[in-house]
Amino acid sequence: MNYYIEILVNLLSGLKITVIIFIFTFAFSIPLGLFGAILKRSQFVPLVKILDLYTWVIRGTPLLLQLYFMVFGLPMIFGFRVDRMNMAILTFIINYTAYFIEIFRGGMNSISKGQFEAYQVLGFSSFQGYIKIIIPQTVKKVLPTITNEAITLVKDTALVASVAILDILKITQRIVTADIRFEAYIVAALLYLGLSYGIVLVFRRIENKYAFYH
């Protein structure tokens, strides 16, 4: 039992890294995704094409490759040193924003044309219409998908172990290698499960909050 507690204490600093990446990624990629989705629905063709290219490239290449490119590739191109953690967070934001753009765009497309026309004839500007009418309805529609993405994100954070950032997985690997014992894997799995469960609970509450209308 003491050995498990010892592992847990060692993994706490890794947990902190995982949580930081999760929070920053979510805090930035959700609003950026919403904004990108609105721009992608606009009539301004060059901007729509650029966003198409962005989502195509990001969703079509592995997150791990993007992470290697940002942490190791960019310094080679520009010849400067980067903070690996900052670059990792930036990579996650860029990656998840691309997915959220498509999720929100899908949600907005499923809202009836009548809702857009109704705010138009009442004299709302497009900005007012999106903020007051379209975004609240979109969020309700895409909540289950966002919950899935949040759980995927928790697990994706483990990829930073491959660029030598000391997250839960990297510390686990070190403990296993040093002690030649498997228990750290179990503790790490329980930590990830705990995080995912917490996310499910939070999102269930949000979904319940939105359940007031159909």
Next chain:
Amino acid sequence: MKILTVKSLTKTFQETIACQDISFSMDKGETLAIIGPSGSGKSTLLRMIVDLETPDSGEINLFETPCFPYKKHEKSDVYQKVGYIFQDYNLFDHLNVEDNLKIAMKVVQKKSTEFQETKVCNLLSMLDLQDKAKSYSSELSGGQKQRIAILRALALEPELLLLDEPTSALDVESIEGLIGVVSLLKQQGLSLLIVTHDITFAKKVSNRLLFMDNAHMNMEVKTDDIDDLTDERFSKFLKKN
């Protein structure tokens, strides 16, 4: 004062002509019904008047102000005086009745909370819907949704109200209720432009009727003279409805 003037309005969707060379005008305080079969272009005409569709050519003047064609900086305030009731009402699903009525006052007109509260209270009691203040669209019947949609438009104090096929989704009882609401609005001095294929309803509420068929405005009729008409297409339409 001409509250609405439409001149030679034309609109085409790809190969289909929705409205062809439509001209008519409306006086302040008048209730005008545009009748005609489905697909005759009535709703498109209404949608062009409220700027939901752009005409290919022609002119629209609201309150003697040019609305089409317009210069960008001129486009504006006159639409605030026009209310539009959609065929399927389009209440905001995520807001309750009270908030549906308040939202445009708050966001567009920037009215105080106190003003909004009083206005909503007056509007709901006007149509005896106080008990529905906290209900959501999904909890209302078709007739109730329509009355709320009318109140939502009235909240902005329009001078002209446009109704698109108001009877199409209503049962007989709700249509009777709607006739009552329209009479109330007429008493309050509102000008009403109603698009409908329901000739009985149109006869009951309007002073003048315009008959549209196959994208053309074919005939203008005074409501009292309607039964004496001999026009072939109009008689055919009357028989069907």
